[in-house]
Each structure stands twice: as C-alpha cells, then as structure tokens.
Amino acid sequence: MANLIVRNIDEAVVVALKKRAGQHGISAEAEHRKILEQALLRLPRKPFAEVLRQIPNVGNDSDFERIQDDRASQIFD
Template identity: 65%
Template sequence: MANLIVRNIDDRIANALKVRASQHGISAEAEHRRILEQVLLRPQKRSFLEVLSQIPEVGRDEDFARVQDEAAPDVFD
C-alpha cells in the first residue's frame, strides 16, 4: 500500500475532517481514506442526458401513440 502525505491543508478542512471522522466513529486518517475512495473509485452517477442518449432507437413514433380506451370513462369531462 502507498502512503499519502497532504501538506498545507486549511485548518477549517482539517477540523471538518476530524469532526466527520468522529461522527463516523473512526480516525481522521480512516475518514480521509474513505473520502478518497468514495470520490475516486466508486462509479460516478450518469447525467439524465447520458442515460437518454444510451436508449436504443426502437420502433417508430406511431408505435408509442396514446390510444384512448373507449370503455373507460373520461375523467376530464
């Protein structure tokens, strides 16, 4: 395993790290590792546009046309 030394960290960041670590019941060093793992190694969420662009083009627009059911009462009348 590699060692990582981070210098010149603002005191507010160091204090926030310590507070967050204490809330999770772990050391500041363990919290630091946890944050780095979450940000760098976990899959990133895709944007809505990315998801839409990956939907395959199937069928024609007419295939998805809304058909009014004659037997169902019209709620808006």
C-alpha cells in the same frame, strides 16, 4: 499499501474532516482514505439525459398501453 503524508492543511479543513469522521463513526485517517477513494476511484456518473438517450427505440407508446382486464379484479374480490 503506501503511506501518504499531507502537510500544510488549513485548520478548518482538519476540523471538518474530524467532524465528518465522527459522524461516520470512524477515525479521521479512515475518513481521509474514504474521501480519496471516492474522489479518485469511482467511475464518473453519466447525466440522466445521456442515459435516456442510450435507451433503444423499441416501439410506439401505443404498443405498451395498459389494457384493463376485469377478470383479474374478479379473482381478487
């Protein structure tokens, strides 16, 4: 693994990093690694509208209407 040194960080950023690390119960260094991994290695999320557009058209709404079956209610009574 490589080492990374970051210099000239604003004190407010350092304080926020330490606070966040404390909330997660890890060291500031571990929190720093976690933030970098999340920012750089996670795949970008697609907007919900784009996901919906990718759903194939599989029929009309009426094809999926719920039919009331009285027999099911008799079984569980």
